[in-house]
Amino acid sequence: MDKILDGKKVAELKSQRLKDFVKNLIDQKKQPHFCVINIGDNAASKVYIRAKTRMAEKIGILQENIQLPKTVSEDEVVALIKKLNADPEINGVMVQLPAPDHINVKRLMDTIDPEKDVDCLTPTNIGRLWEGDHFVEPATAAGIISLLEEYDIDLTGKKAVIIGRSNIVGKPLAALLLEKNASVSILHSKTDNLSDYTRQADLLVAAVGQPELVKADMVKPGAIVIDVGINRIDNHLVGDVAFDEVKEVANLITPVPGGVGPLTVESLMEQVVKLAKRQDERR
Ligand code: NAD
Numbered sequence: 001m002d003k004i005l006d007g008k009k010v011a012e013l014k015s016q017r018l019k020d021f022v023k024n025l026i027d028q029k030k031q032p033h034f035c036v037i038n039i040g041d042n043a044a045s046k047v048y049i050r051a052k053t054r055m056a057e058k059i060g061i062l063q064e065n066i067q068l069p070k071t072v073s074e075d076e077v078v079a080l081i082k083k084l085n086a087d088p089e090i091n092g093v094m095v096q097l098p099a100p101d102h103i104n105v106k107r108l109m110d111t112i113d114p115e116k117d118v119d120c121l122t123p124t125n126i127g128r129l130w131e132g133d134h135f136v137e138p139a140t141a142a143g144i145i146s147l148l149e150e151y152d153i154d155l156t157g158k159k160a161v162i163i164g165r166s167n168i169v170g171k172p173l174a175a176l177l178l179e180k181n182a183s184v185s186i187l188h189s190k191t192d193n194l195s196d197y198t199r200q201a202d203l204l205v206a207a208v209g210q211p212e213l214v215k216a217d218m219v220k221p222g223a224i225v226i227d228v229g230i231n232r233i234d235n236h237l238v239g240d241v242a243f244d245e246v247k248e249v250a251n252l253i254t255p256v257p258g259g260v261g262p263l264t265v266e267s268l269m270e271q272v273v274k275l276a277k278r279q280d281e282r283r
Contacts, residue, residue, distance in 0.1 A: 011262035022060040032276035033062040034092030040070030085113040091276035092118035141173035143263030155182040164207035206240035216245040225253040
């Protein structure tokens with residue numbers, strides 16, 4: 001049996017569905033429109049923004065990229081976010097991270113209108129996520145959930161272990177997996193002996209940023225393994241999972257590239273469309 005969870009294929013399928021939906025909105029003169037604010041010249045950010053732009057164009061969403069110099073003041077970025085919040089033509093706002101060190105990202109997140117919070121990083125939307133009553137979800141976590149759904153994987157009563165406790169991946173994914181009735185553990189850099197937990201996992205998610213941290217002997221035979229990591233080594237990408245050896249033990253596994261990455265970008269577009277639809281309904 002094919003062990004690969006094909007994120008690229010699922011993202012392709014979902015983007016086609018979304019494109020059909022957006023076509024309807026465009027016909028009604030309601031094309032979803034969002035802004036990506038990028039501060040400075042981080043090379044990886046440029047790659048990610050290009051990937052988003054390509055996906056937005058393919059689906060029919062209007063993505064406006066606003067490039068700010070790395071010397072821009074925090075007050076200026078806050079003023080820009082407020083202006084975008086107030087603009088009824090704009091359905092979503094996000095700040096591409098990382099931002100330069102002199103910028104307090106938390107203040108930027110606090111400024112974004114929760115109704116336009118594409119990344120689901122405002123305190124209001126994080127709270128709603130943990131309440132299980134949310135209208136937007138963080139793209140990577142939502143992409144992973146949609147992958148599991150497309151493969152009809154039922155997590156009820158299963159042990160899910162996430163390595164990584166970041167606000168953009170590990171923590172929100174834990175909230176969404178709880179909604180799927182999994183029993184969730186979050187591991188991190190201070191966890192003593194990862195294997196004690198990972199070997200119990202029916203679903204193991206690695207979101208760390210350490211090349212091939214997860215080895216075969218850390219994985220329960222038959223587990224589902226999701227690799228979020230993107231690590232560039234000698235001009236090629238590797239994940240946080242030692243794919244070749246773990247594939248022999250796992251039942252299903254995502255590759256890097258072609259796993260979680262494409263799903264994240266597609267899922268981000270879904271969030272934009274959800275926000276646009278919600279704003280339209282509330283007008
Ligand atoms: P982060 O640096 O914010 O968080 C990393 C987490 O890993 C931290 O919680 C830390 O405690 C934990 N950690 C670090 N070393 C560890 C160790 N040795 N053992 C256990 N835990 C350890 O990273 P992030 O933003 O969550 O991203 C994680 C990885 O996922 C990165 O490689 C990033 O590029 C990638 N990523 C991919 C996508 C995608 O779409 N595929 C999206 C977001 C992030």
